[in-house]
Amino acid sequence: MSTTEQMEDLEEFRLRARAWLKENMPLLPPGKQNNDLQRIDEEGDGSRSRELQMKLFKGGFAGLCYPKEYGGQGLSPAHQAVFTEESATYEMPTALNIPHLTILGPSILECCNEEQKKRYLPKLISGEEVWVQFLSEPSGGSDLAGLVTRATQDGDVFYLNGSKIWSSGAYRADYALILARTNWDVPKHSGITVFIMKIHQPGVEVQKIKMANGPEEFCQEFFTDVPIPIENVVGDIDGGWSVASRLLFHERTAVSGASPYSSGLNTGSRSSGGEGINPELPNLANSLGLGNDEVARQLVAEAHINEVVGRQLVKRTGQNIAQENVPPTAASITRLFGGRSYVRRTDILQELMGRQMVAWEQSDEKIERYSLDYLVRQGGCLGGGSLEMSMNIISERVLGMLREYAADKDKPFKDVKHN
Amino acid sequence: MDLQLSEDQELFWETTSKFLESTCPLTTVREWATSEPAGFPRSWWSQGAELGWISMLVADEHGGGNVSGNGVADLALISEEFGRKDAPGPLVPVSIVAAALSRYGSDAQRAQWLDGLVAGESFASWAIGRHFGLGATSTLQVTRSGDSIVLNGTLSPVEASDIAGVFLVSGDIEGVGVNVLVPADSSGLSIQELTSIDLVRRFGTLTFDNVTLGAESILAGDGDEQFFALADIAAVLQSAALAGMVDLWLGLTIEYAFDRHSFGRPLASYQALKHRFAQLKTSTEAALATSVAAAEAVGLGAPRASEFASVAKAYTGDLAAKGLHECVQLNGGIATTWDHDLHLHLRRAVQDTALYGTPEEHRERLAQIIGMGN
Secondary structure, X not given: OOOHHHOOOHHHHHHHHHHHHHHHOOEOOOOOOHHHHHHHHHHOOOHHHHHHHXXXXXXXXXXXXXXXXXXXXXXXXXXXXXXXXXXXXXXXXXXXHHHHHHHHHHHHHHHOOHHHHHHHHHHXXXXXXXXXXXXXXOOEOOOHHHOOOEEEEEOOEEEEEEEEEEEEOHHHOOEEEEEEXXXXXXXXXXXXXXXXXEOOOOOEEEEEOOOOOOOOOEEEEEEEEEEEEHXXXXXXXXXXXXXXXXXXXXXXXXXXXXXXXXXXXXOOOOXXXXXXXXXXXXXXXXXXXXXXXXXXXXXXHHHHHHHHHXXXXXXXXXXXXXXXXXXXXXXXXXXXXXXXXXXXHHHXXXXXXXXXXXXXXXXXXXXXXXXXXXXXXXXXXXXXXXXXXXXXXXXXXXXXXXXOOOOOOOOOHHHOOOO | OOOOOOHHHHHHHHHHHHHHHHHOOHHXXXXXXXXXXXXXXXXXXXXXXXXXXXXXXXXXXXOOOXXXXXXXXXXXXXXXXXXHHOOOOOHHHHHHHHHHHHHHOOHHHHHHHHHHHHHOXXXXXXXXXXHHOOOOEEXXXXXXXXXXXXXXXXXXXXXXXXXXXXEEEEEEEOOEEEEEEXXXXXXXXXXXXXXXXXXXXXXXXXEEEEEEEEHHHEOOOOHHHHHHHHHHHHHHHHHHHHHHHHHXXXXXXXXXXXXXXXXXXXXXXXXXXXXXXXXXXXXXXXHHHHHXXXXXXXXXXXXXHHHHHHHHHHHHHHHHHHHHHHHHHHHOHHHHOOOOOHHHHHHHHHHHHHOOOOHHHHHHHHHHHOOOOO
């Protein structure tokens, strides 16, 4: 990244962004947030997000923090923050933030070779090719390194067999980074390789998973003798765990709202994403006639406190990591805070709505969404790694406490019991 | 503490930290709690004042001066250290009255009270009526009578009421906020000492029986605005202290968990306990983050200063006692005894949480700020 001195002045950038947005991007329809539109787009084919991302790309406002040589703008996180502020009232392709722009993009930037970066990053930033990650497997949730999807080398080609799960939007994505086991004679972390994989090809079957609250965004994939050329190996053969660690790091950062690669305000029930006061809960409470109710006021203020403190914690943790006071795994602190605060917010919503949670008029989409989302309240404590894993990481890596006993430590993976 | 201190701030903090360490370790704090009527020797307070304790919120031209340009953030470092060391003395109320005099006082008011406070030779305290929604139990009534104002009713608990030479009484005249300087020796003012949960600081009840003062004892200007600006500072100082107390005990309890063995294993190896430590570490980092953010915003007069101040006090106030109780649990039965130091900070945390706006009161204020009702 170029130095601050060479970068465009923040205020100049703000004015340029403001003018461009006004000229080029559609305003959010009244009463709608990107979160609402994103749902519709996710349920469709995601083409709206790609279209908007391409607009940003052509206007020079996509991938602000990515280097110029790979299709980005080489600007600072402060520029991105300004752009997110300025674009708050516009329809933005926020559906592409997680995992595409905030997890896959930075991991490719850090772990891929020059040729791969030149080939894939510009199209990632323009939205022409959309990426997902294939990490978790049906046989193992938190024990990611215990994966059993197999890649067998035959000359310059690997053949992939197995299954992955919990990839969001894989059906409408083009490429994936996938972790597979390439060596069964070494301990689990030492025999994994990461590949670039084209999703839509013979041998790959993508199935949507229907969630308890209705959406069919998550997918499971089945692989049968899928050929992957050797030039699609990311990093070293059997050295994939270091790539996976970067994916996980960027995932934690993204989920906690701290990624500098995130663009646009994703106002929704999880977090306002931006810095301002999130009006969602006060408005809801007011519309329910609870604006002057003492208990409701306490509850809504509590949710607000959690949201503000969550952002302040992201900032502090980022500083702590940057100053090397704590290891990068300390990002789990923001993960744990975010998960717990999401649950509390969901409960507060439920308490505010009372009986309206259980039966509503068919036209009341908002109440319906809140009610059904309550069913998957724990999603915020599972997706991106369970909170229990975060607590292991914080106590072991940040506080230096003893590691949990692991029966697979230093054992060749073929001798390890697995599902 | 802020992770990005300037060198000057670092030095300022370190000087006070070392001073407290050498002059009043917890054994001394305990001793003073019973041997010293005020909880500390007066000479100790004036030595501390020489380090700049009361200067941070006072303008240069009034004999003060801060370290970094943000006097609130500078003083928050000292307040956090007072929390960690359980230092005695009325740091918050004296600072608030000094700030009020420097910002809103007349030359005459400053001449009468401010120099002594900055030098650590005299004391002042702050007593808050019900009008503002943040503060003490009170039946205070302030009325005008010709050119005079008359105070009646009671205010409780008021910190350092035993040694304060002057009270800044924040109340209202017919619903309009007013801040009045009331000398402790005013006719009609009686002070009754209270027993408090905090061992090291002193509290009392002020009873006003037709205390009549000249108009010159009022701070000129918008009394409500003045009050809330001062309340923001108090919230910052308290949240720094509260976050510091929990951080201190989290650290000590982690050490204990490594040293203490049960069934041949250190406590720090049990997942059930590790997870509790992880949760407390997370809440503590959040408390430090929000107190630092509030200090920055309030000291620089940022647009969301009041919001951030209330967020910080409500969050740290909710956490502190619960967090310290969690440390009691993790330290085991020994931590419920008199000789164990944990209760010193637990007492202080409970007291701080209740003073100058409880978490509930700050949440109510936030509800208004974020657009509930009306």
